[in-house]
Amino acid sequence: MILSEEIKKSLLAAVWFMFLTFPIMVIRVNTVQNIVEWRWKNMLLVGIAGFFGSFLGRSFFRQKEKGEKKADPNTISVAALVQKITGNQRLSRLALAVIAGFVISFPFAFSLYQINIMISALIYVMLGLGLNIVVGLAGLLDLGYVAFYAVGAYAYALLNHHFGIGFWTALPIGAVIGAFFGILLGYPVLRLRGDYLAIVTMGFGEIIRLILENWNAFSRGPSGIAHIPRPALFGWEMSLEMSTKYIYFLMIGMVLFTIFVVNRLQHSRIGRAWIALREDEIACQAMGIDKAKTKLTAFALGATWAGMGGVIFAAKTTFINPASFTIWESVIILCIVVLGGMGSIVGVVSGALVLILLPEYLRAFSEYRMLVFGVILVVMMIFRPGGIIPDVRRTYQFRKEEH
Amino acid sequence: MEPILAVKNLSMNFGGLRALDRLDLDVNQGEIVALIGPNGAGKTTFFNCITGIYTPTEGDILITPPRNSVQRINGLKPNTITELGMARTFQNIRLFPKMTVLENVMIGRHCRLSAGILGAVFQGKKVRKEEERAVTDSYAVLEKIGLAQFVNDLAMNLPYGAQRRLEIARALATEPFLLLLDEPAAGMNPQETQELNELIVRIRDTEKISILLIEHDMKLVMSLSDRIFVMDYGKKIAQGAPREIKSNPVVIKAYLGEEFHA
Amino acid sequence: MSWDYFIELFLGGLTRGSIYALIALGYTMVYGIIELINFAHGEIYMIGAFTALIIASVLSLFGMHQLVVLVLAVVLAVVYACAYGFTVEKIAYKPLRKAPRLSVLISAIGMSLFLQNYVLLAQTSDFLPFPKLIPDFEFWEPYSHIISSQELTIIATTVVVMILLTFLIKFTTIGKAMRATAQDKIMAALVGIDVNHIISITFIVGSATAAIGGVLIASHIGQINFFIGFIAGIKAFVAAVLGGIGSIPGAVLGSLVLGWTESFFTGYISSDYEDVFAFLFLVFILIFRPAGILGRSQTQKV
Numbered sequence: 001m002i003l004s005e006e007i008k009k010s011l012l013a014a015v016w017f018m019f020l021t022f023p024i025m026v027i028r029v030n031t032v033q034n035i036v037e038w039r040w041k042n043m044l045l046v047g048i049a050g051f052f053g054s055f056l057g058r059s060f061f062r063q064k065e066k067g068e069k070k071a072d073p074n075t076i077s078v079a080a081l082v083q084k085i086t087g088n089q090r091l092s093r094l095a096l097a098v099i100a101g102f103v104i105s106f107p108f109a110f111s112l113y114q115i116n117i118m119i120s121a122l123i124y125v126m127l128g129l130g131l132n133i134v135v136g137l138a139g140l141l142d143l144g145y146v147a148f149y150a151v152g153a154y155a156y157a158l159l160n161h162h163f164g165i166g167f168w169t170a171l172p173i174g175a176v177i178g179a180f181f182g183i184l185l186g187y188p189v190l191r192l193r194g195d196y197l198a199i200v201t202m203g204f205g206e207i208i209r210l211i212l213e214n215w216n217a218f219s220r221g222p223s224g225i226a227h228i229p230r231p232a233l234f235g236w237e238m239s240l241e242m243s244t245k246y247i248y249f250l251m252i253g254m255v256l257f258t259i260f261v262v263n264r265l266q267h268s269r270i271g272r273a274w275i276a277l278r279e280d281e282i283a284c285q286a287m288g289i290d291k292a293k294t295k296l297t298a299f300a301l302g303a304t305w306a307g308m309g310g311v312i313f314a315a316k317t318t319f320i321n322p323a324s325f326t327i328w329e330s331v332i333i334l335c336i337v338v339l340g341g342m343g344s345i346v347g348v349v350s351g352a353l354v355l356i357l358l359p360e361y362l363r364a365f366s367e368y369r370m371l372v373f374g375v376i377l378v379v380m381m382i383f384r385p386g387g388i389i390p391d392v393r394r395t396y397q398f399r400k401e402e403h
Numbered sequence: 404m405e406p407i408l409a410v411k412n413l414s415m416n417f418g419g420l421r422a423l424d425r426l427d428l429d430v431n432q433g434e435i436v437a438l439i440g441p442n443g444a445g446k447t448t449f450f451n452c453i454t455g456i457y458t459p460t461e462g463d464i465l466i467t468p469p470r471n472s473v474q475r476i477n478g479l480k481p482n483t484i485t486e487l488g489m490a491r492t493f494q495n496i497r498l499f500p501k502m503t504v505l506e507n508v509m510i511g512r513h514c515r516l517s518a519g520i521l522g523a524v525f526q527g528k529k530v531r532k533e534e535e536r537a538v539t540d541s542y543a544v545l546e547k548i549g550l551a552q553f554v555n556d557l558a559m560n561l562p563y564g565a566q567r568r569l570e571i572a573r574a575l576a577t578e579p580f581l582l583l584l585d586e587p588a589a590g591m592n593p594q595e596t597q598e599l600n601e602l603i604v605r606i607r608d609t610e611k612i613s614i615l616l617i618e619h620d621m622k623l624v625m626s627l628s629d630r631i632f633v634m635d636y637g638k639k640i641a642q643g644a645p646r647e648i649k650s651n652p653v654v655i656k657a658y659l660g661e662e663f664h665a
Numbered sequence: 666m667s668w669d670y671f672i673e674l675f676l677g678g679l680t681r682g683s684i685y686a687l688i689a690l691g692y693t694m695v696y697g698i699i700e701l702i703n704f705a706h707g708e709i710y711m712i713g714a715f716t717a718l719i720i721a722s723v724l725s726l727f728g729m730h731q732l733v734v735l736v737l738a739v740v741l742a743v744v745y746a747c748a749y750g751f752t753v754e755k756i757a758y759k760p761l762r763k764a765p766r767l768s769v770l771i772s773a774i775g776m777s778l779f780l781q782n783y784v785l786l787a788q789t790s791d792f793l794p795f796p797k798l799i800p801d802f803e804f805w806e807p808y809s810h811i812i813s814s815q816e817l818t819i820i821a822t823t824v825v826v827m828i829l830l831t832f833l834i835k836f837t838t839i840g841k842a843m844r845a846t847a848q849d850k851i852m853a854a855l856v857g858i859d860v861n862h863i864i865s866i867t868f869i870v871g872s873a874t875a876a877i878g879g880v881l882i883a884s885h886i887g888q889i890n891f892f893i894g895f896i897a898g899i900k901a902f903v904a905a906v907l908g909g910i911g912s913i914p915g916a917v918l919g920s921l922v923l924g925w926t927e928s929f930f931t932g933y934i935s936s937d938y939e940d941v942f943a944f945l946f947l948v949f950i951l952i953f954r955p956a957g958i959l960g961r962s963q964t965q966k967v
Contacts (some may be wrong), residue, residue, distance in 0.1 A: 020748050023741070024715060025787045029722040031794055036723055042787070061760060141770055188952045194766050195702045196951055198774075199902055203944035206899075214937045261524050268523030268534070269516050272502070276510045278767075279499035286454060286493075288485035288514030288577050297520060327895075331778055338771055371782035377775025381768045382760045393503045395555040398542055 010055040017050030018043050060383055082346055082389055103252055107245040115248050119316055121356040122251040123309050128336040128352040129258045129345065130305025135334065136342035136391075137271060138298035139278025141198040143330050144185065144205030148178045148303040150212060150325035152310020157225040157320055158218075167231040171311050178307020179300040186299030190292050205330055212322040224321025228314050247316050254312065258305060259345055265301070266345070267394055274298055275343070328370065335373045338380050341387025350389060405467040406431045407613055408453070408489070408581055413462035415445075415452055415637075422448045423459070424637040430581060432469070435607055435614045437624045439648075440634035441657060446617045447494055449634070450585055454491050455481035468580050486514045490574035491583035494617070496566050498573070500559035504550060507558050507569055508541040511576025541576055548572040548602065564595040568602070575606065582606065584616040588623050596623055603627060625649065633657065672811065674932040675925065680816045680885070682924025683823035687878030688901035689908070689916040690830065691750075691871025697847045697911035698867045701766075704773035705753050706875060707898020708780035711891065713746035713876025714795070714883040715784055721796045735798045743876045749780075750872025751865055759861065777894075784891040792890045795883040819881045826874055827917060833870070834913065843867060847911070896940060903947040909957030918958055 025042040029035075085091045107115050127149065134142045152174035159165040159173065185204050189197050212219045219225070230243045231250060238246060265271045273294045276284040285291050314320050332355070340351025355376075359369045380387065406429040415423040422445045430436045438446050452459040458478040467473050468488045476484055485491075490511070499507050516537055522530040545551045548568050553561055558569060567587060574582055587603070588596045600623055606612050618624050624631065625645045633641040633648060635657040641648060648654055688710050695703045721738040729737075757776040761769045802814045834840035845853040846863045854860050882897070883889045900923065908919025923946065931939050950957065 016752070020745070020752060021787075023719045023745060024712070024784060027719050027723060028788060029719060029726075031722065034726060036726060135767075139767055141767055143774070188948060192951055192955065195700075195770055196906070196955070198704075198770055199702060199899065200948055200951055203899065203947050207941050207944045210938065210941045214941075264524050264526060265520070268530075269513060269518045269537075270520055270523050272506055272510055273513055275502055275506075276499050276513075279501060280497050282456065282481075283493065283497035283499065284510070285481040286456070286485060286491055286497075287510050287573060288482045288490075289510070290480070290482050301520065331774065334771070334774070367786065368782075371779060371786060374775045374777070374779030374782060377778065378757050378772045379775075381764070381772040381775070382757075385764065385768050393501075393506065393555075393557065395503065396505060396538055396542075398551070398554065 006055060006058070009058070010051045013054030014047045014050035017054075018047045021046045064383055083392060086346075107248045112241055112244055115244050116316075117357065117360045119244070119248055119251050121353055121360075122248075122255050123313055123316070124333065124336060124356045125255050125349050125352040126251075126258050126305055126312075127309045127333050128340065128348045129255075129262050130302045130309065131333050132337050132343065132345075132348045133262065133265070133274070133305075134298050134302035136337050136344070136348070137266065137278065138274040138295065139194070140295060140298060141194055141334075142201045142299070142302065143198050143327065143334070144201035144203070144208075145302065145306055145333055146325045146327070146329040147185070147205040147208040148181055148306030149310040149313065149329065150208055150322070151181050152178050152307035153314040153320045153324070154212065154219060154225075154310070155307070156311040156314045157228050160228060161225060167229065167311070167315050171308055174307040174311035175304045176307075178303040178305070178310070181307075182300040182303025183296055185303075186296045190295055202327060202330070205325075205327055209322050209325050209327075212325070219322070222321060222323070224319060224323075226319045228318045228320065230318060231312075231315050247312070251312065254308070255349075259349070263345055266343070270294070270297060331370075332373065335376055337387075339376055339387060341390045342385075343391035344387060344389050347387045347389035347391070351387065404432065405473060407467050407469075408615065409463075409465045409467075410453065411463045411465070413449070413452060413464065414460050415448055415457060416460045422637050423452065425462070426634070426637070426639050428632050428639070428642075430613055430615050433607065433611065433613055434629045435603065435616070435627050437628040437631045438615065438617050438634065439619070439621075439624055439631060440640075444634040445637040446634055447585060448637075450491060450583055450617065453484075454489060454583065455479050455484040466581075482514065485577050485579075488578070488580040489583060490577040490579035490581075492567075492570040492574055492585055492587060494585040494589065496570060498558040498561075498566060498569060500557065502558060503555050504545065504553045504558055504561065504569060505538070505541055505555065507573050508544050508576045509537055511544075511573040512537045512541055515578060544572050544576050548575070549598075564591055567591065568599075571602070571606075575610070575612070579612060581613045581615060584614065584618075586617055586619060588618060588620045596620060599623070600627060670932070674928045676812045676816060677932075678925035678928030679921065680819050680924070681928060682904075682921035683819050684878050684882045684897075684920075685901045685904045685924055686823055686917045686920035687826060687874045687881070688897055689905040689920050690826075690913065691875045692902050692905040693908070693910055693913060693916040694843075694867050694871045696905070697913075698843065698864055699758070699762075701758065701769055701773065702902065703753075703758075703868075703871075704770070704898070705757070705776040705780055706871065707894030707896075707901070708777050708784075709746050709750050709753070709872045709894075710875040710879040710897060711889070711894030712749050712780065712784065712879075713742045713872075714879035714889045714893065715788065715891075716745040716876075717742035717798070717880040718793060718795050718883065718889060721798060725796060731800060734796075735800075738798060739877070739880055742880050743873045746872040746876030746879070747869040750868040750875075753780075754865060754868040759864075777898075781891050781894065788891065790891065792888045795887050795889050797887070798880065798884040815881075815885045819885060822877060822881060826877060830870070830874070830913065839863070839866060899947075900943050903943055903950070906947065906955075907950050907957055912957070915957055922958070 022043065025046055026039050028037040028039065030037065085095050106118065131142065131145050134140050134145070155174045155177045156167070156170040159170055185201065189200050192200060213222055231247060233246060273289045276287070276289060277291065277294050281291065336351040336355050337348055339355060340349070341347025359366045408430040410426060410428040413423055413426040414421065426449065428438070438449065440446055448457065451457045453464050455476070464476050465473050466476055466487065466489065474487070476487065499510065516533055518530045518533055542551065542554065545554060548571060550565060550569055550572060553565060558566065561569060571584065571587065588599055591599060603614060604627065607614055628645055631643065631645055631648045632639060633654050640657055641651050641654050643651070688706070691706050691709070692703060695701060695706070717738040720741045721734050724734045724737060753776055757772045758769060761772055799815045799818050801809065805814050805817060834843060842853070842858045842863050843866070845858055846860050850860050901920070904920035904923045905916045906919070907923060908915030908917065923943065926946065927939060927943060930942050
C-alpha cells in the first residue's frame with residue numbers, strides 16, 4: 001500500500017524533474033554554427049535519478065523525523081566509531097601510531113606530485129579549522145573567509161618583493177595582518193544578524209579580490225606576483241624535492257599546532273562563550289557575556305589562521321594572483337566545515353581530507369566537484385546538520401557527595 | 404536603607420505604542436517581590452528594560468549592589484548589568500540546547516572568570532585552577548538546585564521542569580544580588596510548582612539573594628511574595644502586601660474575565 | 666560634464682534600477698514571509714535568462730516570427746523560473762522550516778552553488794550571445810538617441826509588473842493571505858491559511874519577476890553566462906536592504922537609488938571599482954541604517 005504510494009510519488013517527481021531540466025539539460029544550441037543539439041539521453045538520466053532521488057530522499061527524511069523522537073541505538077555511525085577509538089586508550093594509541101607512521105613515511109613513499117596534493121589538502125585542513133572557529137563554534141556565517149587568506153598571501157609576496165622579508169618573518173606578520181583584517185571586518189558587522197552577516201562578508205571577500213585585481217600599482221593586477229621564495233631552512237640551498245618535503249613537514253607541524261590551539265580554545269572559557277553565542281545570542285548576553293568582544297575574538301582568530309595559510313600558500317606555489325581567491329574558495333572551506341561537522345576538530349580534518357583529496361584522485365569527476373559541493377551543503381543540512389563526525393561535548397565525573 | 408532596585412518613572416515606547424507608562428517599582432534587600440498583571444500588560448517588557456535588552460525611553464533604573472553605591476543602569480548592555488549583579492531567566496526557555504547542563508551553568512560563571520585567549524592556549528597554573536574552580540562551583544550550583552543527576556546531559560534532552568530549573572541555576576551561577584524570574588512556574592504541574600516555591604524561598608534565605616518574579620500562578624505568588632506590584636496596560640495599578648492586593652477592587656477589575664483564583 | 670551626459674547617466678541608472686527592482690522583489694518578498702535570504706534567487710534569474718536564450722534560439726532556427734519568439738521565450742522563461750523557484754523551496758528550504766537559521770542559510774548557499782554548476786555543466790562556461798528579443802520600435806525612432814527602445818521596454822515593464830504586484834498583494838485573497846503569513850505564521854495557519862501553499866506562491870511570484878528581469882537585461886546587454894546571477898543577485902539584495910528588506914515599495918526605491926548612484930559613480934568617477942562600490946554601499950547601509958529607507962527598525966522579540 002504505502003510502497004505503491006511512494007512509487008507513485010517518486011514517478012511524479014521523476015516526471016517533474018524531467019520537465020524541469022528539459023531546456024537546460026536536453027537542448028544545447030551551438031550559436032556559432034546554428035545547430036541545435038538534442039540530448040535525450042540526459043532526460044532519461046534525469047528521470048532515473050529523479051525517481052531514486054525522490055524515493056530515497058523521502059524515506060531518509062521520514063527516518064530522520066522518526067529518529068528525532070527516539071534516537072535509534074542501532075545506527076552504526078562514523079562518529080560512534082571515532083568515539084570508541086578515542087575513548088579506549090589502547091585503541092587510540094594504536095590509531096595515533098598508525099596515523100603518525102603514515103604521516104612521517106608519506107613524503108618518502110609517494111611522488112612529488114602526491115606530496116604537493118597533500119600539502120594543498122593540509123592547507124585546507126588549517127583553513128577549515130580556522131573557519132571552524134567562526135562558523136562551527138561561534139555560529140557566524142563568514143563567506144568572505146578567503147579574503148584573509150588572500151591578505152596573508154599578498155602580505156608575504158609584497159613584503160618579500162619590496163623589503164626582502166623572509167618566510168619565517170612573514171608568517172607571524174601574516175597572522176597579525178589576518179587578525180587585523182578580521183577585526184576590521186568584524187567591527188562593522190557586529191550588530192548584524194546571521195543572514196546579513198553572510199552577505200556582508202561575501203561582499204567583503206569580493207571587495208578584497210576586486211581591489212587586488214584592479215589596483216595594478218599595488219598588486220600587479222590579474223597577472224599576479226611571481227618568484228615568491230619558498231620557505232628557507234637556515235639558509236640552505238634546497239632542491240625542489242627537498243623543499244617540497246620541507247613544506248610538507250612544515251604543514252604537518254602547522255596543522256598539529258592548529259589542532260592543539262583550537263582544541264584548547266574550544267574547551268576554555270572563550271570557547272564556551274562562542275558556543276553559547278551560537279546557540280542563543282540573547283541568552284548569552286543576559287548571562288554576562290560581552291557579545292561584541294566574543295564575536296571579534298572569533299573573527300580575529302579565524303582570520304589569523306587564514307592569514308598564516310595564505311603565507312604558506314604563497315610560499316608553496318611561488319606565484320599568486322587574484323584568481324586563487326574567489327568566493328568559491330570560501331564556499332569550499334565552508335563545505336569542509338559543514339561536511340566534517342561544525343565545531344568538531346576530527347570532523348573538520350577528515351572533511352578537508354575527503355573533499356580535497358577525493359576530487360584529485362577521481363580526476364574523471366573533478367569537473368563535477370563544485371556541483372557535488374552544492375549538493376553536500378544542502379543534503380548535510382537536511383539530514384545531518386551535525387556533520388559526519390559531530391562535535392561531542394566534554395563530560396565530567398563527580399563523586400556523589402554524602403549528605 | 405536604600406532599595407537594591409529602584410525603578411522610577413520608567414516608560415518605553417515602541418513606535419507609537421506605549422508599552423510601559425511611568426512605572427515605579429522597588430525591591431529591598433532580602434525581599435521576594437512579584438510583578439503580576441494580565442497578559443500583554445508589559446511585564447516582560449519591563450524585565451527587558453531593566454536587564455538592558457531594551458533601552459527605556461524615559462525614567463531611571465537605579466541599583467544599589469551590596470557594598471556598593473547607587474548606580475543608574477539605563478542603556479547599559481545586558482552583560483554589564485549581569486556583571487553588576489542582576490541575573491534573569493526567560494519566559495520561553497532560552498538554554499543553550501547543545502551544551503551540557505554543566506556547561507550551561509559554566510556560562511553563568513563566565514563573567515566571574517578572567518582567562519583570555521592566551522590563557523586558554525597556554526593553560527598556565529592560574530588558568531587551570533580557575534577552570535577547575537569553575538567546574539566545581541558550577542556543580543555545586545547544580546546540586547543546590549537538584550540537577551546534579553543531569554550534569555553531563557545535553558540541555559535539550561532535559562525534561563521540561565528541569566529545563567526551567569536549569570535556567571535558574573544558570574542565573575544563580577552569575578552570583579547575582581537580585582534574581583529576576585520570568586514566569587518560572589509556567590507549564591509546571593502542582594508538585595513541580597510546590598518544589599519551585601520551596602526552591603525560591605531557599606535561594607532567598609540561604610543565598611541571601613533578593614527575588615523579583617513575574618508569575619501568573621496566583622497561588623504561588625500569594626504564598627511567596629512579600630510585596631506585589633500589579634500592572635495593566637503598561638501602568639502600575641496597585642502595589643502592596645498579598646492580602647491587600649487580593650481584596651483590591653482595581654486589581655480584581657483588571658483581572659475580570661481572566662482566571663483569578665487566590 | 667554636459668547636461669546630455671547627465672541625462673544619459675540618469676536614464677542608464679533608471680534602467681539599471683528597474684532591473685535590480687525586478688530581482689530585488691523576489692528577495693524582499695521571500696524575506697518578508699520566511700525571513701530567509703534566498704541565496705539561490707540570483708540563480709533563478711540566471712536560469713530564466715538561459716531558458717529564454719535556449720527557447721529563442723531554437724524557435725528562431727525553426728524560422729518563427731520574431732514576435733512569436735519573443736512571447737514564447739518570455740512566457741517559457743517565466744514558467745521555468747517559477748518551476749525552479751518552487752522546486753528549490755521544496756527541496757532546500759521546506760525540510761528546514763524548524764531548523765536553526767544557520768542551517769537554512771548554508772542550504773541556500775549550497776543550492777545556489779548547485780544551480781550555477783548545473784547550468785555550467787549542462788550548457789557552457791562561455792558567454793553566449795543573447796538574441797535581440799526586443800525590437801527597435803519604429804515610432805520611438807526620433808527619441809532613440811535619448812533612450813533606446815530596449816531601455817524604454819525595461820522601464821515600462823518594470824512599472825507594469827510593480828502595478829500588478831501591488832494589486833496582487835493589496836487586493837486579492839492570496840495577497841491578504843501572504844500578508845497574514847508574513848506577520849504571524851502560526852496565527853495564519855490557525856485561521857485556515859495553508860502556510861506552505863502561500864510560501865510556495867511567494868517563491869513563484871518572486872521567481873517570475875526575476876525571470877522577466879533576466880530576459881530583459883540579457884536582451885539589453887546581449888550576452889549571458891552561468892555566473893550572471895551572482896553579481897546581479899548581490900546587487901539586488903543590496904537594493905532590497907537599502908529600501909528596507911521585507912518592504913515592496915522599499916525594494917523598488919532602493920533599486921532605483923542603487924541604480925542611479927552606480928550609474929553616476931561609474932560615469933563621473935571610475936568604472937574600475939563599480940562592483941566594489943556596490944559592496945561598500947551595502948556595508949555602509951548595514952552599519953548606519955540597517956532597517957533601510959522604508960523599513961521599520963525591528964525590535965527582536967524576547
